[in-house]
Amino acid sequence: MAQVRTSSEVAFNRLAIVAVLVATVIFLAPIYWIASTAFKPRNLATTVPPTIVFQPEVSPFVKLFTKRSQLRAQPTPEEYAAAPWWERVVFDGGEKVVRDGKGAVQWSGYPSRFMNSLIVAITSTVLAVGMGTLTAYGFSRFRVKGEQDWLFFILSTRMLPPVVVAIPMFLMYRVVGLNDTHIGLIILYTAFNLSFSVWLMKGFIDEIPKEYEEAALVDGYTRMQAFFKVVLPEAATGIAATAVFCFITAWNEYAFALIMTNRRAQTAPPFIPSQVGSGIPDWTVIAAGTFLFLLPVAIFTFLLRNHLLRGMSFGAIRK
Amino acid sequence: MMTTLDSNSRAAARGLSDLSIRNLFIIPTILFLIVFNIFPLIYSLGYSFTDFRASTNAPANFVGLQNYRELLNDPFVWSNFAITAQYVIVSVAGQLVVGFGVAMLLNRDIPFKGLLTTLLLLPMMLSMAVVGLFWKLLYDPSFGIINYALGLGTFEWLANPKMALYAVALTDIWMWSPFVMLLSLAGLSAVPKHLYEAAAIDRAGPFYTFFRITLPLVAPILMIAVIFRTMEAFKTFDLAYILTSQPTTELISIRLYKMAFQEWQTGRSCALAYIVLIMVIAITNIYVKYLNKVKER
Numbered sequence: 001m002a003q004v005r006t007s008s009e010v011a012f013n014r015l016a017i018v019a020v021l022v023a024t025v026i027f028l029a030p031i032y033w034i035a036s037t038a039f040k041p042r043n044l045a046t047t048v049p050p051t052i053v054f055q056p057e058v059s060p061f062v063k064l065f066t067k068r069s070q071l072r073a074q075p076t077p078e079e080y081a082a083a084p085w086w087e088r089v090v091f092d093g094g095e096k097v098v099r100d101g102k103g104a105v106q107w108s109g110y111p112s113r114f115m116n117s118l119i120v121a122i123t124s125t126v127l128a129v130g131m132g133t134l135t136a137y138g139f140s141r142f143r144v145k146g147e148q149d150w151l152f153f154i155l156s157t158r159m160l161p162p163v164v165v166a167i168p169m170f171l172m173y174r175v176v177g178l179n180d181t182h183i184g185l186i187i188l189y190t191a192f193n194l195s196f197s198v199w200l201m202k203g204f205i206d207e208i209p210k211e212y213e214e215a216a217l218v219d220g221y222t223r224m225q226a227f228f229k230v231v232l233p234e235a236a237t238g239i240a241a242t243a244v245f246c247f248i249t250a251w252n253e254y255a256f257a258l259i260m261t262n263r264r265a266q267t268a269p270p271f272i273p274s275q276v277g278s279g280i281p282d283w284t285v286i287a288a289g290t291f292l293f294l295l296p297v298a299i300f301t302f303l304l305r306n307h308l309l310r311g312m313s314f315g316a317i318r319k
Numbered sequence: 320m321m322t323t324l325d326s327n328s329r330a331a332a333r334g335l336s337d338l339s340i341r342n343l344f345i346i347p348t349i350l351f352l353i354v355f356n357i358f359p360l361i362y363s364l365g366y367s368f369t370d371f372r373a374s375t376n377a378p379a380n381f382v383g384l385q386n387y388r389e390l391l392n393d394p395f396v397w398s399n400f401a402i403t404a405q406y407v408i409v410s411v412a413g414q415l416v417v418g419f420g421v422a423m424l425l426n427r428d429i430p431f432k433g434l435l436t437t438l439l440l441l442p443m444m445l446s447m448a449v450v451g452l453f454w455k456l457l458y459d460p461s462f463g464i465i466n467y468a469l470g471l472g473t474f475e476w477l478a479n480p481k482m483a484l485y486a487v488a489l490t491d492i493w494m495w496s497p498f499v500m501l502l503s504l505a506g507l508s509a510v511p512k513h514l515y516e517a518a519a520i521d522r523a524g525p526f527y528t529f530f531r532i533t534l535p536l537v538a539p540i541l542m543i544a545v546i547f548r549t550m551e552a553f554k555t556f557d558l559a560y561i562l563t564s565q566p567t568t569e570l571i572s573i574r575l576y577k578m579a580f581q582e583w584q585t586g587r588s589c590a591l592a593y594i595v596l597i598m599v600i601a602i603t604n605i606y607v608k609y610l611n612k613v614k615e616r
Contacts, residue, residue, distance in 0.1 A: 016424045020435060023421050027439050030493065033464060034453050046462040131348050138344035142337060150349070152607055157356040159603045161554040163572050164592040167579045168359035171366070171373060191355040194348060222334025254448035254557045255572075259580060269448045273561050276452065283456050290449050301444045305437045309505055312443070312498060316543065316610050317505055 034294070037287035042093060045283045059089040060288035066090065067098040067106035110289055113271040117293075119182055120267055121250040124189035129243045131190075132197025133205075133235070137227060139198070140205040141213075151199070155314070158195040162255035170259055180261045188256050193246040196314065200245070203315035204238025205231065241307040244300050251297065268293050360596070367589035374583035386590035396591070399574040406488055406559075406570060407552040413492035414548055418499025419541065423533075425500070426507040436504070443497045447557040454490045455562060483565040487558055494558075495551075499544045506540035507533070539612075546606045553602065571595060 037045050039056035066086075071094050075083070080091060090097050098106040135154075139147060169188065170179065178184035208231060216226040232239075258270040272289050275281065304311070310318050335343070367386055371379035390396050425436060442450070457463050458476040466474050476486040510533060518528045556572035569577075575595065579588035 013427060016427060017429055020421070020424045020429060023424070024435055024438055027442060027493065027497070029464070029468075030450070030454065030457055031441060031445075033457065034450070037456070046456075046459070048462050048467075050462065050464045050467055131351065134344040135348040138341045142341040144341070144345065150345075154348070154352060155607065156600070156603055157352050159550065159599055160356070160360075161556070161572055161575075161595060161599060163556055163575045163579070164596055164599075165356065165359060167575075167585070167588055167592055168363035168366070169355075170580075171585070172359060172362060174373070187355060191352060194352060198348065223337055223340050224334050227340075248444060252446035252448075254446065255576075259576075269446050272449050273452045276455070287453070290453055293449055294445055297444050297446070298441060301441055302437060305433070305440075308440055309501055312501060313543065313547070314610075317502065317540065 031294075034287050034290050037283055038291040040284050040287075042282055042284050045287070057089075059093060060282075060284035061292075062086045062089050063093070063095075063108075063282070063285045064110050064288040064292075065108055067108050068095040069098050070094070071096050109271060110268075113266055113268045114292070116182065116261075116265055117251060117267040117269075120185045120189060120265070121247050123182075124186045124193060124250045125243050125246040127186070127190040128193035128197045128246050129201075129239060132194055132242065133201045133232075133239060135194075135198045136201035136205050137231065140202050141210070151202075154195045154198050156195075158192065162253075163259075166256055166259045169256075173260065180263065180265050182265045184260055185257065185265055185267070188260065189250040189253060192253070192256075193249055196249070197242050197246055200242045200311060200315045201235070201238060203310070203318065204235050204242070208234045241304060241311060244304050245307075245311045248297055248300060363589040363592060366586050367593050369586040371586040371589075372583050373585040379586065382586070386587045387594070390587065390591055390594060396571075396574065399569055399571045402484065402567065402569060403553060403555075403571045406484055406555065406568075407549055409485065410488040410491040410495070410552050411545060411548045413488060414496045414499045415541070415545060417492060417496040418501075418544070419503045419537075421496065422500045422503035422507060425504060440497045440501060442494045445494070447494065448561055450494070451490060451558040451561045458486055458562075477563045477565075480565050480567045483563045483568045484559075487555075487562050487568055490562065491552065491555070491558055495548060498548065499541075502540050502544040503537060506537035510536045542609060546602070546609060550599070550602050550606060553599070 036052075036054075038060050039058070040051065040054055041057055041059065044051040044054050068090055071091070075091050075096070080088060083091065087097050100106060138144070139151065144150060165188075173179045173184050178187070212230050212234065213223075213226040216230045217223065221229065252269065253267075254269040257267045261267065261270070268289070272286065272293065275286055275289070301308070366379065368381055368383060369379035370382050370386075421439065425432065425439075429435065455477065457465050460466060460473040460475050460478070463476075465476070466472065475482065477483050514532050514536075515528065518532060523531070554572060555570055556576065559568050559570050560573055560576070562568075572595075575588055575591055578584050578591060
């Protein structure tokens with residue numbers, strides 16, 4: 001049917017498109033502000049009015065990774081000339097890079113927190129998706145007595161407020177010495193993500209026709225072989241999407257990490273806010289840390305774009 | 320010797336029985352969740368009847384229902400619940416209006432629609448704690464871009480006891496409107512086109528079309544979004560904890576955290592955790608019932 005549109009409809013449509021663009025700009029403004037502050041010289045981060053056009057520099061990232069102290073005296077010209085470019089950047093900011101007795105540059109707290117985040121998020125994702133896929137297959141293909149109740153039980157463990165779970169876990173971890181360890185945090189995140197991964201994977205496996213495995217069984221495969229050689233390859237997209245969701249949840253988690261870790265196993269989310277203590281915070285360094293921390297999630301969001309609806313609704317709504 | 324080998328290889332050919340595979344696949348997960356989710360709750364139920372303080376070595380004394388009685392009679396705890404309720408209403412209502420509104424605008428032929436949608440969804444994927452922290456700079460009364468963009472001069476957001484809760488809610492609306500938008504878009508795209516054509520033939524006005532066709536058909540999916548966001552908003556901890564320390568923004572999760580890990584009233588905090596838990600279970604039940612209803616359609 002050829003659409004006949006009145007001029008007012010066309011005008012309304014144009015207006016809506018403009019409104020969408022305005023909304024997009026507003027929604028992205030805070031993210032743009034993080035990204036741009038991460039490349040600003042310190043004196044331009046908190047100007048009135050805000051600085052929008054500037055010469056980008058990488059000094060915030062140099063400061064993010066190094067331990068620094070206030071300069072007591074200006075460096076001599078020879079010292080300045082001998083210093084590598086990144087050390088000069090710190091000199092320019094009125095600070096100097098802290099070196100140990102052997103002259104090695106001291107790292108700031110950030111890289112180890114970032115590594116902790118990676119270790120904890122990746123390990124807990126592998127565990128949660130691995131166990132979740134098996135369990136989802138069990139629920140999808142076999143008769144389980146009280147299936148709905150079990151699935152509800154699995155889901156309900158996810159609904160608890162983190163602080164409610166954290167109080168007894170903290171006491172128990174204290175007894176067995178798991179506070180401030182990677183393993184302690186990995187267990188918590190695996191438990192947290194497991195319910196999600198069971199629900200999401202069950203949806204994906206339900207969509208794989210049973211006939212595929214039955215044909216494999218007729219061909220002499222065992223049930224195990226059929227699962228590994230027929231079902232898993234078919235479920236690969238679903239597994240990848242579930243894994244990315246679990247990774248993002250563990251990567252972003254704050255409350256458990258705040259309560260259960262303080263130094264050795266601390267992840268980036270509780271570390272970054274702890275940098276805004278007393279005194280005037282250097283927002284360029286915070287922005288640089290935030291920017292690096294958000295980057296993987298932003299990339300994953302684009303990769304996941306076709307699965308977002310399903311993942312965010314626990315598999316309740318499928319396209 | 321021969322016979323054992325034989326029976327072994329035959330067993331390998333048959334593989335594990337379906338029953339044992341089912342158990343092998345399901346039971347570890349159930350056990351894991353019982354050990355790390357249910358057992359801790361039983362553990363803390365025990366402590367909730369004691370005056371235990373985790374900061375001292377003093378043994379826990381059984382005090383019966385005293386913790387529960389005192390908590391339920393404590394006006395400060397009730398005010399924490401009232402603040403939480405206010406926060407939930409403001410932020411979920413805001414997300415509903417903004418999210419559904421943007422979805423209505425997006426639900427047409429727009430160049431680069433896929434890219435725009437993904438960009439709009441970005442905030443909800445980011446870490447609440449880390450991005451929330453940065454909103455401190457955005458809200459800064461003298462050099463924040465929010466006051467600058469809105470021309471509000473040196474308006475106080477976070478340091479203002481009356482405004483702080485709304486500031487936290489506004490950040491939450493920014494983060495989670497995309498979620499409502501995502502679900503609304505799915506609902507809107509499922510409305511059959513012929514209904515609109517029929518309405519156009521009948522010369523129905525835009526208001527009639529919206530209230531009689533669009534809204535009723537999208538309502539179930541909007542309801543899922545509302546229940547989901549209500550549960551999450553009720554649990555909010557990160558955002559409010561990081562953005563402000565005003566007494567007017569002390570949500571129930573924050574009270575619980577302070578009671579447990581700053582005042583070290585461990586027994587009492589276990590009791591409060593149980594009160595919160597019962598509330599969450601109630602909301603979850605409504606949610607799951609609704610979820611099943613929608614799934615059946």
